[in-house]
Amino acid sequence: MSLDTVAEDIREEARARAEEIREEGEERAAEIIEEAESDAEEIHEEREADVEREVQQRREQAISSAKLEAKQSRLEARRDALEEVREEVETTLTDIDGDQRRELTAALLDEAAEEFDEGESVSVYGRADDQELLEDLLEDYDGFSVAGEYDCLGGVVVESEESRVRVNNTFDSILETVWEDNLTELSDRLFEQ
Known part of the structure; x- marks a missing residue:
């Protein structure tokens, strides 16, 4: 075997090893990208769920607050009506x-x-x-x-x-x-x- 053949075999082995390393690198890069995309999707879904929970919580708080305000308004209207009735009764008693x-x-x-x-x-x-x-x-x-x-x-x-x-x-x-x-x-x- 000549020196040229040995050199060619070494080059061939080096190319094959380089190709193998490149393919491994590309596979690893693809895995990393896939993991990153998966993580990003998971993070996006979590954030979306968090936002949805917060929106739902605020909606419930707003509804609860509105109901409480409506109840207070009804109670106030009832108090006013009862006070008006009482004043009418007092006026009637005074006018006897x-x-x-x-x-x-x-x-x-x-x-x-x-x-x-x-x-x-x-x-x-x-x-x-x-x-x-x-x-x-x-x-x-x-x-x-x-x-x-x-x-x-x-x-x-x-x-x-x-x-x-x-x-x-x-x-x-x-x-x-x-x-x-x-x-x-x-x-x-x-x-x-």
């Missing part, structure tokens, strides 16, 4: 006059008088516009006298220094009791759904 006012005031005074012993000095307070009515009604009660005005819709506040008893039989106190006892029923009637 004549025999009806006399009968109601007399009944409240009779009920309050039961709390006091005979012979006690009893002070009676009432609405400024009812002073004359109270003086007239008290003619039938011994030891009872009109002592002054009381800021109320009507009725009486009766008290005695001797027994330290005070009875609030005003339209306001009765309305408050009736209102509290029947608020749920009233609300249900007003806001039937």
Whole structure:
């Protein structure tokens, strides 16, 4: 074998080895590119899922917030409506006059008088516009006298220094009791759904 042949064989082996190395490099590069593309796709899908979750979460928060705001608006509207009804009732009570006012005031005074012993000095307070009515009604009660005005819709506040008893039989106190006892029923009637 000649030197040229040996050199040619070495070159051939070198070319073959170089081709083999190049093919391995290309395969490795293709694997790396494929892995990178796979990783990139995975990262893209994860990010897309994250964005979708965040969008869904914000949507749910916005819906929840809107529902809460709507509920608060409904409650506020109900409160306003109930307050309006209460004001109308108070106006109606204030506007009661004549025999009806006399009968109601007399009944409240009779009920309050039961709390006091005979012979006690009893002070009676009432609405400024009812002073004359109270003086007239008290003619039938011994030891009872009109002592002054009381800021109320009507009725009486009766008290005695001797027994330290005070009875609030005003339209306001009765309305408050009736209102509290029947608020749920009233609300249900007003806001039937």
